Amino acid sequence: MLFPADLKYTKEHAWVRVEGAEAVVGITDHAQKQLGDIVFVEVPKLGAALSQLKPFGVVESVKSVSDLHAPLSGAVTRVNDALEAAPEIVNKDPYGAGWIIAVGFKDPEEFKALMSAGEYEAYLGEPGS
Amino acid sequence: MTAWRLLDSGPGPGAWNLALDEAIFHSVRVGENLPTLRLYRWSSRTLSIGYSQDRDRDVDREACRALGIEVVRRVTGGRAVLHDAEVTYSVSAPAGLPGFGAGLDEAYRAVAAGLVAGLSLLGLRAAAPAPGPRQPSRPARQAACFASTVRHEIAVGGRKLIGSAQRREGGAFLQHGSILLESHEALLGRVLRRCPASKRPLRMTGLADLLPVRPDPETVAAAIASGCAAAWGVRLLGGDVSPEEARAARGLVESRYRSEEWNAGRRPLADRGAEAGPG
Numbered sequence: 306m307l308f309p310a311d312l313k314y315t316k317e318h319a320w321v322r323v324e325g326a327e328a329v330v331g332i333t334d335h336a337q338k339q340l341g342d343i344v345f346v347e348v349p350k351l352g353a354a355l356s357q358l359k360p361f362g363v364v365e366s367v368k369s370v371s372d373l374h375a376p377l378s379g380a381v382t383r384v385n386d387a388l389e390a391a392p393e394i395v396n397k398d399p400y401g402a403g404w405i406i407a408v409g410f411k412d413p414e415e416f417k418a419l420m421s422a423g424e425y426e427a428y429l430g431e432p433g434s
Numbered sequence: 435m436t437a438w439r440l441l442d443s444g445p446g447p448g449a450w451n452l453a454l455d456e457a458i459f460h461s462v463r464v465g466e467n468l469p470t471l472r473l474y475r476w477s478s479r480t481l482s483i484g485y486s487q488d489r490d491r492d493v494d495r496e497a498c499r500a501l502g503i504e505v506v507r508r509v510t511g512g513r514a515v516l517h518d519a520e521v522t523y524s525v526s527a528p529a530g531l532p533g534f535g536a537g538l539d540e541a542y543r544a545v546a547a548g549l550v551a552g553l554s555l556l557g558l559r560a561a562a563p564a565p566g567p568r569q570p571s572r573p574a575r576q577a578a579c580f581a582s583t584v585r586h587e588i589a590v591g592g593r594k595l596i597g598s599a600q601r602r603e604g605g606a607f608l609q610h611g612s613i614l615l616e617s618h619e620a621l622l623g624r625v626l627r628r629c630p631a632s633k634r635p636l637r638m639t640g641l642a643d644l645l646p647v648r649p650d651p652e653t654v655a656a657a658i659a660s661g662c663a664a665a666w667g668v669r670l671l672g673g674d675v676s677p678e679e680a681r682a683a684r685g686l687v688e689s690r691y692r693s694e695e696w697n698a699g700r701r702p703l704a705d706r707g708a709e710a711g712p713g
Contacts, residue, residue, distance in 0.1 A: 370486075
């Protein structure tokens with residue numbers, strides 16, 4: 306399983322990549338494997354305000370609808386429109402073309418709540434993760 | 435031994451049944467009630483469709499109207515299910531209970547073990563869960579849930595007997611599914627548009643086809659409850675729907691399950707979070 310070192314991670318299996326003042330958000334390789342074939346991704350509109358760790362959308366796989374949780378607070382600056390027609394991109398390339406939204410984050414302090422790749426990998430090894 | 439609540443709520447209308455599942459899921463999720471196994475039936479035929487399913491593309495609503503079939507959208511994933519001669523189970527529990535694991539796959543596996551144990555108490559020993567993740571590829575393109583068997587769903591001799599769907603939210607999950615007493619492929623072919631049943635058999639089956647005598651629903655419900663208690667190693671305490679759950683369910687019938695906006699799938703995106711706050 307892949308855990309790119311340049312990303313930050315949450316316990317809800319989201320990843321964050323900082324690009325300037327924007328944080329690009331997706332779900333991890335572990336999450337897409339757990340979910341199985343993804344058939345639908347529902348995201349908020351541009352400009353919607355997200356709160357850290359609160360649900361902001363859903364991802365539906367063949368057999369489950371699951372909440373997506375915001376890794377950081379801020380307004381949605383971009384959404385990945387390609388997922389509307391081809392949600393399976395999240396399975397194929399979870400850290401690249403399968404990104405879900407970008408957020409203009411406001412509070413760098415919130416990064417303290419995120420995990421490094423090594424911490425996330427260790428977290429996945431814990432029982433009940 | 436963990437204590438669970440057992441609800442045997444008998445037959446109810448379609449919108450009510452789904453509203454009560456959601457109300458129970460909420461109360462269990464916030465810790466107001468014990469993890470809950472609910473068993474129920476349908477007082478009138480209902481077609482439930484998946485959370486993101488395209489109703490107007492997949493469902494022949496004229497045919498449903500003519501046949502008196504209510505069409506209701508679920509909060510869970512998956513494809514359309516015609517609820518008719520069946521016993522329905524629903525499991526609402528926090529993620530990570532012992533034996534259930536934290537993830538989607540483990541929860542499906544644990545529930546499947548309970549269902550298989552229940553079926554074996556009915557004398558059906560050939561039921562087996564389908565293998566783990568990623569099997570087969572992209573069956574959700576089908577309109578009908580019973581058109582394909584995916585991970586940990588229960589089939590007998592390659593024919594699907596129990597179809598299930600799940601929702602995960604706030605560290606808890608709701609999984610519900612249909613245990614068919616009778617297969618109804620022909621009827622399904624009439625109410626769904628993109629349904630292979632109109633052209634070839636779907637490979638679904640019902641307990642009436644598999645057991646020497648068609649079991650009555652109460653017997654099936656009791657066997658499933660016993661099987662789940664044994665497989666999960668839990669104590670099931672007979673209980674009731676709380677007044678708060680009943681009130682919430684009545685509200686959801688109106689605001690969601692009888693709402694054309696919800697059932698058509700034109701829900702505002704803000705329904706799920708961001709602008710509307712925690713959902």
